[in-house]
């Protein structure tokens with residue numbers, strides 16, 4: 001990994017640390033802050049570049065989890081519910097976060113269960129909109145797993161709505177389905193989601 005306390009830009013596909021430092025410094029100045037005061041010096045020099053390196057990992061292929069797979073015994077739906085995720089809204093650079101639910105139909109292989117949550121966490125770490133993230137997850141998982149059907153549902157709270165602007169905390173649900181699933185399978189998925197969300 002890179003040395004985070006350096007002023008130089010790290011190698012590879014990482015963020016441009018020097019620009020992140022300069023930009024944060026200027027933002028702090030614009031707020032009337034002294035960026036060189038004790039509490040803020042590390043903020044622009046190290047903490048924000050480090051934090052945004054992590055929070056934009058989803059842009060970097062090198063950070064993608066290894067999707068270890070095993071032979072599938074059949075093509076029954078695999079349903080994984082209650083996956084926490086944290087992302088950043090591209091409009092205000094504020095977090096939106098919540099719970100993702102994923103179902104997929106295996107073709108030849110099933111993926112290690114932990115890898116679904118790892119994939120959701122990785123892909124969520126970017127500046128995006130909830131609808132785009134839901135789409136990206138469904139198409140990304142379909143490709144990774146060579147799966148004929150992937151369904152992703154995300155329920156999230158947007159801090160840009162809660163902390164400012166409309167100042168209303170509400171839940172946004174987005175859903176993307178790639179491929180076909182039966183009515184019974186859809187009902188089973190919804191029942192699993194309801195259990196995970198504590199509605200049943």
Ligand SMILES: Nc1nc2c(ncn2[C@@H]2O[C@H](COP(=O)(O)OP(=O)(O)OP(=O)(O)O)[C@@H](O)[C@H]2O)c(=O)[nH]1
Nearest residue numbers: 089090091096128129130131158160161164165166
């Ligand atoms: N569809 C969608 N909208 C989002 C998402 N995240 C934030 N937004 C919305 O993006 C919109 C941006 O609207 P603008 O009018 O350009 O910005 P604004 O003046 O800050 O809007 P307010 O948030 O209403 O104060 C707002 O309505 C946000 O609630 C998202 O993931 N999906």
Ligand SMILES: [Zn+2]
Nearest residue numbers: 089091092160
């Ligand atoms: Zn926003």
